[in-house]
Amino acid sequence: MAKANIIIIGAGVMGQGLAEAISGSGHDVMLIDKTTKLAERGIKGITESIDHEIERWGLTKSDKRAILARIHPSSDLSQVEDAEIILEAIPDDLKKKKKLFEQLDSLCNTNALLITNTSTLSISEIAAVTDRPEKVIGMHFLNPVTKIPLVEFVKGLKTDDETFNKAVQFAELLDKQFITVNEYPGFVTTRIIVPMLNEAMHILMEGVASAKDIDKAMKLGFGFNVGPLTLADMMGLDVVMSWMENLLTELVEHKYNPCPILRKLVRSGNLGVKTGKGFFVYDSEGNKIEENNVNSVKVN
Amino acid sequence: MNILVINAGSSSVKYQLIDTSNEVALAKGNIARIGMSASVLTHKPHDRDEIKVSAEILDHIIAIEYIISILMSKNHGVIKDISEIHAVGHRFVHGGEKFSGSTLINKDMMKEFRNLIELAPLHNPHNIRGINACMKKLPNVPMVAVFDTAFHSGMPPHAYIYGLPFIMYKKYGIRRYGFHGTSHRYVSDIAAEQIGKPITDLKIITAHLGNGASITAVDNGVSVDTSMGFTPLEGLLMGTRSGDLDPAIILHIMAREELTLHEANTLLNKHSGLAGISGISSDMQDIITAVDENNFNASLAMETYCYRVKKYIGGYAAAMGGVDALVFTAGVGENSSRIRQMTCDNLDYMGISLDEAKNNDANGKLTDISSTNATVKTFVIPTNEELVIARDTKEIVEAM
Numbered sequence: 192m193a194k195a196n197i198i199i200i201g202a203g204v205m206g207q208g209l210a211e212a213i214s215g216s217g218h219d220v221m222l223i224d225k226t227t228k229l230a231e232r233g234i235k236g237i238t239e240s241i242d243h244e245i246e247r248w249g250l251t252k253s254d255k256r257a258i259l260a261r262i263h264p265s266s267d268l269s270q271v272e273d274a275e276i277i278l279e280a281i282p283d284d285l286k287k288k289k290k291l292f293e294q295l296d297s298l299c300n301t302n303a304l305l306i307t308n309t310s311t312l313s314i315s316e317i318a319a320v321t322d323r324p325e326k327v328i329g330m331h332f333l334n335p336v337t338k339i340p341l342v343e344f345v346k347g348l349k350t351d352d353e354t355f356n357k358a359v360q361f362a363e364l365l366d367k368q369f370i371t372v373n374e375y376p377g378f379v380t381t382r383i384i385v386p387m388l389n390e391a392m393h394i395l396m397e398g399v400a401s402a403k404d405i406d407k408a409m410k411l412g413f414g415f416n417v418g419p420l421t422l423a424d425m426m427g428l429d430v431v432m433s434w435m436e437n438l439l440t441e442l443v444e445h446k447y448n449p450c451p452i453l454r455k456l457v458r459s460g461n462l463g464v465k466t467g468k469g470f471f472v473y474d475s476e477g478n479k480i481e482e483n484n485v486n487s488v489k490v491n
Numbered sequence: 492m493n494i495l496v497i498n499a500g501s502s503s504v505k506y507q508l509i510d511t512s513n514e515v516a517l518a519k520g521n522i523a524r525i526g527m528s529a530s531v532l533t534h535k536p537h538d539r540d541e542i543k544v545s546a547e548i549l550d551h552i553i554a555i556e557y558i559i560s561i562l563m564s565k566n567h568g569v570i571k572d573i574s575e576i577h578a579v580g581h582r583f584v585h586g587g588e589k590f591s592g593s594t595l596i597n598k599d600m601m602k603e604f605r606n607l608i609e610l611a612p613l614h615n616p617h618n619i620r621g622i623n624a625c626m627k628k629l630p631n632v633p634m635v636a637v638f639d640t641a642f643h644s645g646m647p648p649h650a651y652i653y654g655l656p657f658i659m660y661k662k663y664g665i666r667r668y669g670f671h672g673t674s675h676r677y678v679s680d681i682a683a684e685q686i687g688k689p690i691t692d693l694k695i696i697t698a699h700l701g702n703g704a705s706i707t708a709v710d711n712g713v714s715v716d717t718s719m720g721f722t723p724l725e726g727l728l729m730g731t732r733s734g735d736l737d738p739a740i741i742l743h744i745m746a747r748e749e750l751t752l753h754e755a756n757t758l759l760n761k762h763s764g765l766a767g768i769s770g771i772s773s774d775m776q777d778i779i780t781a782v783d784e785n786n787f788n789a790s791l792a793m794e795t796y797c798y799r800v801k802k803y804i805g806g807y808a809a810a811m812g813g814v815d816a817l818v819f820t821a822g823v824g825e826n827s828s829r830i831r832q833m834t835c836d837n838l839d840y841m842g843i844s845l846d847e848a849k850n851n852d853a854n855g856k857l858t859d860i861s862s863t864n865a866t867v868k869t870f871v872i873p874t875n876e877e878l879v880i881a882r883d884t885k886e887i888v889e890a891m
Contacts, residue, residue: 217501217502244754247748247750247754248748248750248754248755248757248758248762249750249751249753249754249757250757251731251757251761251762257502338751
């Protein structure tokens with residue numbers, strides 16, 4: 192197997208999107224998860240995403256072969272030792288991320304660029320568990336990675352310029368534009384979008400308008416490509432709730448308190464597109480098949 | 492003089508080492524799948540068998556390294572020392588309005604080349620990568636860029652301006668540039684030679700029908716119109732490109748299928764043309780096989796393809812006020828008598844008529860395929876862009 196200079200850890204939705212984007216730009220990439228089965232499930236997800244893009248005319252079958260040939264699944268974390276760029280894309284859980292960075296610190300070569308892909312967590316806190324906090328940087332990619340042209344660079348308190356410049360080169364390689372943010376919970380994108388999604392949920396809960404109409408209002412009224420409730424379903428309602436909770440913990444403001452309707456959906460396992468039900472109902476390919484799944488939800 | 496001709500694509504580099512004293516290609520080959528897990532180098536010395544080598548070739552620099560080392564290798568090489576490469580000629584797709592002829596490459600030029608990326612984002616970056624790689628490996632060897640667009644730089648404004656607000660031309664350089672210029676130039680010169688008249692006395696239509704396809708009106712040796720436009724998407728139906736269509740269709744499809752710019756671009760460039768209409772293949776040979784099996788869509792694709800070429804022939808004859816010669820070249824043009832026949836069918840009224848036997852026998856060979864009563868000479872002329880690049884390179888390097 193070809194050794195990859197770029198390694199992604201975490202073969203979930205984010206890791207899959209990153210692997211597809213990196214491979215799509217012509218580079219070999221290794222996709223590591225805890226077990227071979229999980230890593231291979233990542234490859235399956237990427238294959239589905241490419242097939243969907245072929246249906247939408249965006250890729251060809253030969254693109255598919257080339258992209259998949261450059262992605263190497265693995266469950267062996269020690270593969271990171273020779274890599275130049277290591278991108279962490281595991282769930283946004285501070286404890287898990289800290290543990291992983293401790294391991295990376297002992298395995299990676301000293302010049303490696305260590306990137307954490309987090310939406311809300313503190314880069315400095317993650318970097319602090321390593322002996323090289325200056326080499327750690329946050330890059331917040333947005334889902335779907337292959338389509339969203341933006342990445343947020345988050346410098347930790349000790350991130351040095353060399354690391355930042357390397358990260359800029361990496362973003363350019365992926366043809367992404369970037370903004371630079373100072374470390375602060377939620378950065379720019381998550382900080383603005385999450386309370387907005389929450390507000391849309393409150394509007395639904397209070398019976399002001401249907402889910403369909405709330406989305407229609409924001410699409411036609413403000414030029415959103417996707418309405419807020421559909422967007423929440425796409426992001427995963429559990430993910431949205433964890434962001435809200437992270438913001439609430441860090442900033443301790445009532446406005447970051449997850450809407451009861453969100454808590455209820457997450458508790459009941461209705462997590463949006465990935466489970467087939469959220470604010471709307473979806474088929475197995477993620478196409479919306481029913482509007483207003485939770486119209487009847489009333490919280491008194 | 493030995494000239495290394497380089498044609499660098501996104502994941503491939505084609506090369507030839509040409510001895511300009513006798514215009515023989517000492518060796519030719521290509522590297523495919525650069526940056527992928529198993530790259531393949533195909534190499535053919537002029538006096539020995541072709542070989543294929545699998546290797547891990549991660550980028551263009553390593554590709555050029557491989558090319559140089561195989562050219563010097565004991566068993567498959569054709570030169571002994573790197574100093575026997577006297578100059579390098581690079582194919583460069585888009586020269587914009589800045590470059591109307593081939594040019595010596597220097598550092599300032601590289602800046603100009605980078606400025607041209609905006610006009611040809613799919614091709615120019617790879618050409619630049621090829622030049623950079625050669626500069627690294629052959630730092631003291633003179634290099635020349637030969638542009639696909641240069642031959643068309645003599646087009647009159649009424650042929651290159653689109654019916655858009657003029658400010659679009661001023662602001663973004665939106666105009667017809669044309670491509671395959673090196674090929675159109677080469678085959679029109681050969682046609683004039685065959686007729687035995689100076690090219691400055693002739694009206695020639697050259698049809699370069701490959702996977703990409705374009706057709707050019709060459710009046711007195713100057714390209715006065717060509718079917719490819721601002722990008723290589725316009726004009727004839729191609730393997731996977733749509734060619735001409737109503738621009739409103741794109742807006743309509745984008746709205747109906749909620750496509751992004753990237754998706755719309757891929758739809759037009761990679762899912763359309765012969766492949767799109769037939770649903771079978773982008774390769775004309777596959778299409779013809781399917782036509783013989785009575786496949787409706789394959790027949791439709793083939794008929795549409797030929798009809799489009801025929802319309803342009805009529806249009807360019809009108810534009811030049813007549814035509815003396817018609818040339819077929821490139822993959823399909825050189826090798827498919829069926830396509831040539833179907834394209835020229837019913838053009839007797841304008842003096843174009845083919846000799847069936849000659850046409851059938853002409854594949855891949857320089858041949859006059861016109862019938863005895865034709866007033867327009869029709870030729871099959873194998874193109875040789877590499878030779879033009881080598882000739883231009885030699886001329887510029889010798890004048891240094």
